[in-house]
Amino acid sequence: MKIAVMGFGTVGSGVVEVLTKNNDVIVKSSLGQAMDLGYILDIRDFPGSPYEKYFTKNFNDIISDPEVKIVVETMGGVTFAYDYVKQALLSGRSVVTSNKQLVAEKGYELLQIADKKNVNFMFEASVGGGIPIIAPLTECLTANRIEEVAGILNGTTNYILTQMIDNGVDFSQALKEAQDLGYAEKDPTSDIEGYDACRKICILASLCYGKHIYPEDVSTEGIKDVTLNDVAYAKKCGCQIKLIGSSKPVEGGHITASVAPAFIKDSSILADVHDVFNAIMVRGDALGDVVFYGRGAGKMPTASAVVADVIDCAKHLLRKRAFGWGAPEKGFVVSDDYLTSRMYFRAETNDYSLSEKEIKDKFPEAEILSDGSLNEIAFMTDAGNIGELKNKAESVENMNIKMTMRLMNLA
Numbered sequence: 001m002k003i004a005v006m007g008f009g010t011v012g013s014g015v016v017e018v019l020t021k022n023n024d025v026i027v028k029s030s031l032g033q034a035m036d037l038g039y040i041l042d043i044r045d046f047p048g049s050p051y052e053k054y055f056t057k058n059f060n061d062i063i064s065d066p067e068v069k070i071v072v073e074t075m076g077g078v079t080f081a082y083d084y085v086k087q088a089l090l091s092g093r094s095v096v097t098s099n100k101q102l103v104a105e106k107g108y109e110l111l112q113i114a115d116k117k118n119v120n121f122m123f124e125a126s127v128g129g130g131i132p133i134i135a136p137l138t139e140c141l142t143a144n145r146i147e148e149v150a151g152i153l154n155g156t157t158n159y160i161l162t163q164m165i166d167n168g169v170d171f172s173q174a175l176k177e178a179q180d181l182g183y184a185e186k187d188p189t190s191d192i193e194g195y196d197a198c199r200k201i202c203i204l205a206s207l208c209y210g211k212h213i214y215p216e217d218v219s220t221e222g223i224k225d226v227t228l229n230d231v232a233y234a235k236k237c238g239c240q241i242k243l244i245g246s247s248k249p250v251e252g253g254h255i256t257a258s259v260a261p262a263f264i265k266d267s268s269i270l271a272d273v274h275d276v277f278n279a280i281m282v283r284g285d286a287l288g289d290v291v292f293y294g295r296g297a298g299k300m301p302t303a304s305a306v307v308a309d310v311i312d313c314a315k316h317l318l319r320k321r322a323f324g325w326g327a328p329e330k331g332f333v334v335s336d337d338y339l340t341s342r343m344y345f346r347a348e349t350n351d352y353s354l355s356e357k358e359i360k361d362k363f364p365e366a367e368i369l370s371d372g373s374l375n376e377i378a379f380m381t382d383a384g385n386i387g388e389l390k391n392k393a394e395s396v397e398n399m400n401i402k403m404t405m406r407l408m409n410l411a
């Protein structure tokens with residue numbers, strides 16, 4: 001059978017390389033079926049490429065060739081990618097994508113089409129790059145109620161925070177380094193504002209809790225307001241700051257889902273996840289905590305996950321895998337304010353002693369982390385209802401809150 005690859009960027013070119021270089025392994029894993037590259041769709045020219053004969057600019061070449069059974073989408077975005085993926089599924093082809101935006105925004109609709117057409121729509125590479133997480137959630141962990149899924153889902157922001165924590169580099173300098181090293185995009189908005197991690201937690205939460213979760217349902221905060229002082233205050237608490245995407249069930253059949261910088265204990269496995277690495281913790285009621293760790297981005301790691309899905313599709317051409325989630329439901333995702341946590345606050349103050357006194361009155365058990373040498377005050381509360389702790393902190397006079405973070409209890 002032929003495989004078509006749409007989009008010859010970083011991931012797509014890696015997919016082509018793995019498909020050709022490891023063809024013997026892939027054929028063996030696909031139960032002896034021929035697995036040949038058929039087409040590479042891209043609007044750009046690649047003169048001198050060893051794959052020159054496969055290039056086309058015309059999607060119809062793919063859709064009109066009956067030998068093409070599996071289509072890989074590594075274009076990114078939702079405009080053309082959505083249109084082509086939909087057409088490929090409607091034409092009875094299985095589709096594999098690494099495109100988290102497509103899955104987070106259109107996953108339910110595309111899974112429904114795949115169901116109707118008895119084909120597969122798979123997206124292991126859309127979360128955690130090369131780290132296996134979608135397959136474990138849909139196979140090995142299915143006997144568990146998932147009590148929480150949480151992780152470091154974005155490599156660029158983890159690189160920046162690592163530089164801030166380990167080397168005392170401030171946010172803008174660390175971002176520039178990440179760009180120079182090619183980790184962050186020229187326009188790094190989706191990484192540093194948390195949108196990339198948001199799409200990934202949408203996919204994980206949809207899988208864990210059975211209803212489509214849209215990015216707009218998820219409270220999303222990035223890392224650009226995290227200061228070196230926050231990093232130092234976290235160290236005083238025996239913690240590190242990480243950008244965490246998380247989701248968990250709460251009372252009334254609802255779930256929470258959010259992306260935000262958070263304190264995690266130095267003793268947590270996730271505190272040992274540095275640079276561009278990702279890690280995802282799944283808390284199952286039967287299994288307990290399990291952590292998936294590895295390279296969350298990059299050409300070959302991501303291609304590894306894409307091609308594994310291609311092999312899975314090849315093995316399930318006649319019998320669709322039971323996979324996916326149900327329709328979205330308004331009000332299913334509720335605010336993190338319903339959760340219980342210790343909370344960190346950093347605030348501006350013009351009268352440090354007055355603010356300190358008021359904080360001690362309102363939060364008798366709180367640990368004051370700042371030393372009064374700046375016009376800011378930072379403190380860590382005892383565990384309580386997040387919404388109530390926030391309201392109480394906001395009621396402290398002479399104080400303007402600049403940063404709020406949860407202390408998360410993760411593996």
Ligand code: HSE
Nearest residue numbers: 154155156191296297
């Ligand atoms: N920009 C993403 C990251 C790439 O930094 O993790 C993988 O989604």
